[in-house]
Amino acid sequence: MPWFENLRVAASGLWANRLRSGLTMLGLIIGVSAVILVVSLGIGLQRYLKDQFKTWGTNVVSVLEQQGQRTFRPLTMADVEALRNQVNTAQSVAPVLSQGNARVAWQNYNTTGTIQGVTPEVAVMLSIPIVQGRFLTQRELEERARVVVLGNELAKEIFKNEDPIGKQLLISSQQVVSAKDVGSQASKNSNKARPKLIGSSQLLTVIGVTKEGAFEAHLSLSRGLLIPLTVAHELLIPSDSPFGRKVSNILLEAKEGETVEQVTFQTTNVMRQRHQITTQDDFVTFNLQEQLNIYNNIAKGMTVFLGVVAAISLLVGGINIMNIMLVSVKERTREIGLRKALGASEEVILTQFVIEALFIAVVGGLIGIGIGVGLVTLVATFTPLKAEVTPFAMILAVGVSGAIGLFFGVFPARQAANLDPITALRTE
Amino acid sequence: MIIRLKDIHKSYGLDSSKVEVLKGIDLDIERGEYVAIMGPSGSGKSTLMNIIGCLDQPTSGSYSINDQDVSIMDRKELARIRNREIGFVFQQFNLMPRSDAMENVMLPALYAGMPSHERKVRATELLERVGLQDQIHNRPNQLSGGQQQRVAIARALMNRPSILLADEPTGALDTKTGEEVLSLFEELNQEGLTLIVITHDQEVGNRAHRLVRVRDGCLEDGVELAKVS
Numbered sequence: 001m002p003w004f005e006n007l008r009v010a011a012s013g014l015w016a017n018r019l020r021s022g023l024t025m026l027g028l029i030i031g032v033s034a035v036i037l038v039v040s041l042g043i044g045l046q047r048y049l050k051d052q053f054k055t056w057g058t059n060v061v062s063v064l065e066q067q068g069q070r071t072f073r074p075l076t077m078a079d080v081e082a083l084r085n086q087v088n089t090a091q092s093v094a095p096v097l098s099q100g101n102a103r104v105a106w107q108n109y110n111t112t113g114t115i116q117g118v119t120p121e122v123a124v125m126l127s128i129p130i131v132q133g134r135f136l137t138q139r140e141l142e143e144r145a146r147v148v149v150l151g152n153e154l155a156k157e158i159f160k161n162e163d164p165i166g167k168q169l170l171i172s173s174q175q176v177v178s179a180k181d182v183g184s185q186a187s188k189n190s191n192k193a194r195p196k197l198i199g200s201s202q203l204l205t206v207i208g209v210t211k212e213g214a215f216e217a218h219l220s221l222s223r224g225l226l227i228p229l230t231v232a233h234e235l236l237i238p239s240d241s242p243f244g245r246k247v248s249n250i251l252l253e254a255k256e257g258e259t260v261e262q263v264t265f266q267t268t269n270v271m272r273q274r275h276q277i278t279t280q281d282d283f284v285t286f287n288l289q290e291q292l293n294i295y296n297n298i299a300k301g302m303t304v305f306l307g308v309v310a311a312i313s314l315l316v317g318g319i320n321i322m323n324i325m326l327v328s329v330k331e332r333t334r335e336i337g338l339r340k341a342l343g344a345s346e347e348v349i350l351t352q353f354v355i356e357a358l359f360i361a362v363v364g365g366l367i368g369i370g371i372g373v374g375l376v377t378l379v380a381t382f383t384p385l386k387a388e389v390t391p392f393a394m395i396l397a398v399g400v401s402g403a404i405g406l407f408f409g410v411f412p413a414r415q416a417a418n419l420d421p422i423t424a425l426r427t428e
Numbered sequence: 429m430i431i432r433l434k435d436i437h438k439s440y441g442l443d444s445s446k447v448e449v450l451k452g453i454d455l456d457i458e459r460g461e462y463v464a465i466m467g468p469s470g471s472g473k474s475t476l477m478n479i480i481g482c483l484d485q486p487t488s489g490s491y492s493i494n495d496q497d498v499s500i501m502d503r504k505e506l507a508r509i510r511n512r513e514i515g516f517v518f519q520q521f522n523l524m525p526r527s528d529a530m531e532n533v534m535l536p537a538l539y540a541g542m543p544s545h546e547r548k549v550r551a552t553e554l555l556e557r558v559g560l561q562d563q564i565h566n567r568p569n570q571l572s573g574g575q576q577q578r579v580a581i582a583r584a585l586m587n588r589p590s591i592l593l594a595d596e597p598t599g600a601l602d603t604k605t606g607e608e609v610l611s612l613f614e615e616l617n618q619e620g621l622t623l624i625v626i627t628h629d630q631e632v633g634n635r636a637h638r639l640v641r642v643r644d645g646c647l648e649d650g651v652e653l654a655k656v657s
Contacts, residue, residue, distance in 0.1 A: 012526065013526075335524065339539075341516050342510070342511065342535055343508065343536055343539040344511075345503075347504075421483050422478050422484055425518070
């Protein structure tokens, strides 16, 4: 019997019991769409994390001071220059000088913010989002321009609904050193010894506003005051050391195709050489790649876990098919007997019932894919998760539902095929 | 000789609980014969019919249809014999309720692998032959009992079988439609078809050319009836 005749017979049989066939499919539809949704969301979540970390700077290595060594030397501009020249896996090197909280005043309003001296390349390196105005320029750095880029939270607090661009802020450097500010801890002791303030306050013009970063690992942005590094060296205290002008940390961005591990390796070598390290480092390096890996593993674990849960619903759907097929065989005993009397061989009957089960499974699987794709598209449209149905997920879903149809269909089909035609014909 | 049954025994159960239903049946039927098999219930006539129809196999003895030894065939070969050599007509018609007359008639040809176009042509011819050219696309529930039985007869003839085997063909019909079915049988027999009718109705039995009685698993002597022409 040609396969399309079989398919036609199966389809008409299922159509005659369409409510039951539909309900049988439903289990599988839910299972397949759940599998597709979970797998796609898992992939979307991993992609989302990767993108987020990219904007937070997963390809950036940060060098920080680590005190406590007898031979401790602070990080200086000379270190920055050396790293710029010698770490050839780094695309750019950006020094940061942070000095904890500064007092900020505009008209009669007083507040505090985190003041950080930076160079223009940091904007590109950390993909700092500018919501208004612009970032610092190389020229402003060289000319020691009295300009500042404000964090959006700070800008909103100070200026409310007014346009901050062009306004002049009165900024006073403070002795308060934030415990979070690891980079400035080096100068903490000496600060107390030499409480020097070059000009107790400065007027700085707001040139831009940045948005809060999702994960501020390298720079404080939302309540930050970003000023040219040269100005910071002038204002912040004390930025001189016997080894040259100090910086709090140095950021290195890996070149395209180079890994943060390579950059870390070269950086560590250069720094050890320069600081003449023999036993313990007086600096630490830090990057977000490890954090990304941890989050990725969590996301993967969740995907697998939810995938297994969804797969169980597929299994239940498969058992449901078997159940209904067994009922169907029982109900159609007389029909099976008649078909056998008319010359249908056992293979023909077996094939007919397997095809019916496969038909339910594959049609259910396809509908499930449709619904799954629809749900994933909804999620991708209305949430930041860039969920996408991969061909892998689809092949998996169809393959699994087909296999389920085959697996759970064969048993009832065997029962049908083995029916004794005489007994079957006598059944009412 | 189209059918040759030789010393057919059939028993059910094992050893002590063994029941012998057929106790050595010898029956030869020639091509073109019209034979009625009669007997009270419990006589073994249904078992005999099942064996003739290749739905069941004898415990011992030999059976051949068209010189093919059926008693040694496996289930797949038996299915082929049922499909090609035997046309079944049942008391309860046994039509596929969801298929129309045409589809019902075509069903055996589907299992025989006849091409779709040929199937349709033959099924149409047969439905015309039994007088149902206007009910080709009616489903069984849209047909009267007599019409349903005629669809079943057309279906039985689909693969040009050697024998038409009818089990109480008029049992579910009233006298008038039963008469229609019987006269259709006579016409088919006159065209050369071999007919075996199993019945307990003496009037139906009397229409055949030969009457075979089964009693307690044995055949009584066959009665040659006057040929009706």
